[in-house]
Amino acid sequence: LCVRDFFLCLNENLVNWPDVHSTFALRLTHSSECSTCKHRNEFETTQLYVEIPVPPSNSDLKEYIEEYFSERSNFGGYCDGGCNAFSEKSKWTSITNTDEAKFLIVILTRGIESMDGFQLVKNQIKSTDDINIR
DSSP states (O other): OOHHHHHHHHHHTTTTOHHHHHHHOEEEEEEEEETTTOOEEEEEEEESOEEEEOOOTTEEHHHHHHHHTTOOEEEEEEOTTTTOSEEEEEEEEEESOTTTOSOOOEEEEOEEEETTEEEEOOOOEEOOSOOOOO
């Protein structure tokens, strides 16, 4: 059993443990914007954790978490509700209300699937600095 399994179990048993779930829950807003007409789509999710790949060895986890919550990525897609054209869109994720968030739990994906099965990533990273999320 690993920590990730604990949070998966907690998520599946939300009805039985709502008080524990709400202690760890984090509301995230997922946004996308059309580069042509600037139409924005947003939806909100409640998650117990954010899962990211293990950063490279000797790096600082703080930088990767801050980047996760400030980075926009571009992709091609149809603009739903705006110009309805295929255009470049940008997407990003942000914490809905940082004042409400009691915890920010980050799970690092250390198992990578390969031709030989799963391999464990043993990168050493620094994870003691405070993070700043805007």
